[in-house]
Amino acid sequence: MLHAQTMWGWPIAWYLFLAGVSAGTYIVAAFWQYAKKQNYLVKIGIYLTAPCLGLSIFLLWIDLGQRFKFPYAFLRPHESWISIGAWLLTLFFILVAIQWLKQFFARKQEQTPDYPGWVWVAGVILAFLTAIYTGILLGVAQAIPFWNTPLLPVLFLVSALSTGIGAVMLMAVIFKKKQAADIEEGFHLMAKADVGMIIFEILCIIFYLYFMAKSGVAASASAAMIVSGPLAVIFWLCFAVLGLILPLIMELNSLQGSTVKINVTQTAVMSVCLLIGGLALRYIILAAGIYESVSPFL
Amino acid sequence: MARYGMVIDLKKCVRCRTCYITCKIFHNIPNEFDSGHSYSRIKLVEPEVGKYPSVHRFFMPVHCMHCDEAPCVNVCPTGASYIGENGIVHFDTEKCIGCKYCILACPYQARYYNHETGLADKCDFCADRLEAGLQPYCVEKCIGNAIVIGDLDDPNSEVSKIIRTEGAVPLSPHLGTKPKVFYCNIK
Numbered sequence: 001m002l003h004a005q006t007m008w009g010w011p012i013a014w015y016l017f018l019a020g021v022s023a024g025t026y027i028v029a030a031f032w033q034y035a036k037k038q039n040y041l042v043k044i045g046i047y048l049t050a051p052c053l054g055l056s057i058f059l060l061w062i063d064l065g066q067r068f069k070f071p072y073a074f075l076r077p078h079e080s081w082i083s084i085g086a087w088l089l090t091l092f093f094i095l096v097a098i099q100w101l102k103q104f105f106a107r108k109q110e111q112t113p114d115y116p117g118w119v120w121v122a123g124v125i126l127a128f129l130t131a132i133y134t135g136i137l138l139g140v141a142q143a144i145p146f147w148n149t150p151l152l153p154v155l156f157l158v159s160a161l162s163t164g165i166g167a168v169m170l171m172a173v174i175f176k177k178k179q180a181a182d183i184e185e186g187f188h189l190m191a192k193a194d195v196g197m198i199i200f201e202i203l204c205i206i207f208y209l210y211f212m213a214k215s216g217v218a219a220s221a222s223a224a225m226i227v228s229g230p231l232a233v234i235f236w237l238c239f240a241v242l243g244l245i246l247p248l249i250m251e252l253n254s255l256q257g258s259t260v261k262i263n264v265t266q267t268a269v270m271s272v273c274l275l276i277g278g279l280a281l282r283y284i285i286l287a288a289g290i291y292e293s294v295s296p297f298l
Numbered sequence: 299m300a301r302y303g304m305v306i307d308l309k310k311c312v313r314c315r316t317c318y319i320t321c322k323i324f325h326n327i328p329n330e331f332d333s334g335h336s337y338s339r340i341k342l343v344e345p346e347v348g349k350y351p352s353v354h355r356f357f358m359p360v361h362c363m364h365c366d367e368a369p370c371v372n373v374c375p376t377g378a379s380y381i382g383e384n385g386i387v388h389f390d391t392e393k394c395i396g397c398k399y400c401i402l403a404c405p406y407q408a409r410y411y412n413h414e415t416g417l418a419d420k421c422d423f424c425a426d427r428l429e430a431g432l433q434p435y436c437v438e439k440c441i442g443n444a445i446v447i448g449d450l451d452d453p454n455s456e457v458s459k460i461i462r463t464e465g466a467v468p469l470s471p472h473l474g475t476k477p478k479v480f481y482c483n484i485k
Contacts, residue, residue, distance in 0.1 A: 007398040007411060065396015065416030072376035072395050082375035082399050141402040142369040142473070292405045294360055294469060295345040 002221050005144060005289040011063040013283040016134045017163070018056035019089070020156060020278060023131035024164015025049045026096060028190070030124045033112070038186040042112050043103060044171045045164075050100035052167070053093050053130075060089075081137045088133055092126040095119070131160035144289040146212055146222035152285070155204045159278050162197040165190050166247075166274030173267045187262055191251040194274075198248045205239075205281075222288040231284045239284065243277010246270070301385035302423055302478065303450035305460045306359060309483035310444035313357045317436035317445065318342055321421070324435045328414045337410040339421035340436060356485065359436070359445070362387060362408040362421035363469065363477030370400035370409060370420075378418075385450070385478060386423050394418055405473050423447060450478060 029045025032038040061067055074090075077083040102113040135153030142148070169190060172183055213223040226235045250270045254263075321327070322338040329336055341360040348354050364387045371379045371387060378393035379400055396416045401409045409420045424434035428447075432438070437445045448457030460466060466480035 005402055007401050063397075065398070065411070065418075066394065069376075069393075069395045072378075072393055073397065075376050076374065080373050080375040080399070082373070082397050086375065140373065141399070143402055143405045143407060289402070291407055292470075293345070294341075294343050294406055295347075 002218060002290050002293055004222075004225070004287060005291060008063070008286050008289075010283065011059045013279065013286050015056045015059040015063070016156070016282040016286075017279040018052045018059070019134055020131050020160030020282075021163045021167050021275070022049045022053035022056060022092075022096070023127040024160045024162070025052065025167050026123055026127040026164070027161060028164050028168045030120050030127075032186065033120060038183065039110075039112055040183055041168060041172060041186050044168050044175070046096070046099050046103050046112075048167055048171055050093070050096045053089065053096060057089050057093060081133065081140055085133050085137060088126060088129050092123070092130050095123050095126060099123070128157070131157045134160075138285070138289075141289075143291050144222075145216050145219040145292055146289055147285070148219075149208065149211070151204060151208045151211075155201065155208060155281070158197050158201045158204060159281055162194055162201060163275055163278035165194045165197070166271040166278075169267055170271035170275070173262065173264045173271075176264065184262055187267070188255070191254055195248060195251050195255070198244055198251075202244055216292075218290045218292050222290045225288045225290070226284050231288055234280050235284050238280035239277050242273045243280055247274050247277070299383045300449035301451045302364065302428065302447060303385070303457055303461075303480065304361060304364075304423070304445065304447045304478065305457050305464075305466050305480045305482060307444045307446075307460065307464065307482050308356065308358060308485075310442040311357065311359070312442050312444075314441055315342060316439050316441055317359050320435045320439040325419075327419070328412065339410075339419065341407060354485075358481060358484075360406060360408065360469070361423075361436070361479050363406050363475065363479045364423065366476035366478065367474060369403040369405065369475060373399045373403040375399065382425070384425070384428075386425050387420070388422055388425065389418070389420050391415070391417055405475065406469060406477075 025045045025048040029042045029049065032042045032045070061070060064070060073082055073086040075083060077087050099113070099115070106113050132153045135156035138147040139149065139152045169187065209223045209227060212219045214220070225231050247270045250266060254266070318338045318340050321340050325339060327338055339362070342357065343360050344355055344357050346353060346355045364385060366385070368379070368381060368387050371381055375397060376393045376395055378390045380388055380390070382388045394417045396418065398411055398418060400418050401411055409418050412419045427434055434447060437447050446457050446460055448455035450458060452458060460482065461480050464482035466482035467484070468477040468480055471477070
């Protein structure tokens with residue numbers, strides 16, 4: 001009687017992924033703003049956040065059965081995580097859209113637009129909440145035991161930060177201009193941070209799958225589906241190898257030696273791998289959501 | 299106000315699937331090819347118990363359990379799902395936006411997604427019929443009188459008596475959802 005949910009598929013996987021990426025890019029931008037360094041990376045981060053978040057909200061909206069009744073989704077933020085998410089995404093989007101527009105209209109100037117500190121603080125809080133909430137959203141769906149774990153928000157947060165770094169690096173090497181001459185230092189620190197993220201993510205996914213494999217019937221079937229079942233190719237190839245191991249090796253490699261020379265192709269390949277891994281993670285967790293079985297003997 | 303509950307006597311159930319079909323016909327539920335099987339507001343579940351060679355398989359209709367602590371009501375962002383005064387978990391199609399969260403929240407999988415309307419849907423014990431003094435379709439058409447509906451708060455109602463005398467139990471009580479559909483003679 002075990003079967004996986006088919007209610008939330010690719011649109012929601014893309015939505016969870018892009019919401020995570022936008023949270024990550026914003027946090028990267030805010031970090032460099034705070035460090036008062038790497039103006040170029042702040043700009044890239046801000047330029048990336050609003051489109052990613054907008055697209056993720058669009059995908060969430062597309063997935064609704066009754067798209068034009070969406071305002072009802074804001075009604076119960078005290079109880080429903082869809083409502084909480086609707087508010088979070090809206091507030092975060094308003095903030096990053098304003099920052100995007102201000103930066104776009106000030107693009108001729110050397111400096112990035114100036115904001116009072118609380119704007120960045122509010123933005124960072126909203127970014128963290130957005131990344132975490134995507135995990136809680138799945139976590140409280142009671143029919144799917146595989147999702148009912150506090151590890152899920154942690155895993156999604158780490159993946160959000162890692163993919164955010166990947167997205168900023170990718171855009172930075174694609175649009176590499178004169179003012180980017182000093183981004184080596186920025187890349188060095190981001191690669192270092194990402195090594196930590198990836199190692200933490202590897203630990204999370206191992207603990208997550210192991211504990212699920214050792215728990216109830218439905219959750220262990222979910223874990224088996226990922227590790228050795230129909231999702232194994234996506235899990236091992238797209239997530240484990242492309243999303244974790246390959247970027248980890250490439251980053252460790254680039255961190256050797258005191259001077260960093262950015263190799264455009266290598267960085268681009270590594271960033272794309274990070275992004276593929278982030279999307280694959282969201283998809284396998286959704287697709288492996290096996291329902292609790294209905295039986296009087298449970 | 300009555301607090302509606304249901305009891306299903308599996309000894310009287312002859313597996314004719316009339317409850318399923320009659321529900322599907324009268325509630326205009328479309329043919330549904332999602333994950334390969336058709337849908338009605340009633341699910342037909344055939345759990346297997348035991349290990350080979352002493353395996354046993356039985357058959358049970360699963361309605362909405364009309365839980366007192368309903369997960370679907372808690373997760374609904376719009377308030378489309380709510381518990382009425384009569385204890386029935388109602389569903390307001392005007393408010394539903396089709397986010398499908400309730401379907402992922404119900405541990406009994408009592409809900410389904412209607413692709414034609416873009417809405418979730420569920421059993422409401424045929425609340426309009428109960429109000430008009432009629433029985434739900436599945437109760438009325440059951441050929442073995444296996445399904446009984448009534449007031450759980452009234453100790454003299456037929457449903458309360460059957461639950462008491464036959465030792466009827468709810469499904470998965472450990473989930474803490476306090477279901478109001480009971481089963482007796484499970485074997």
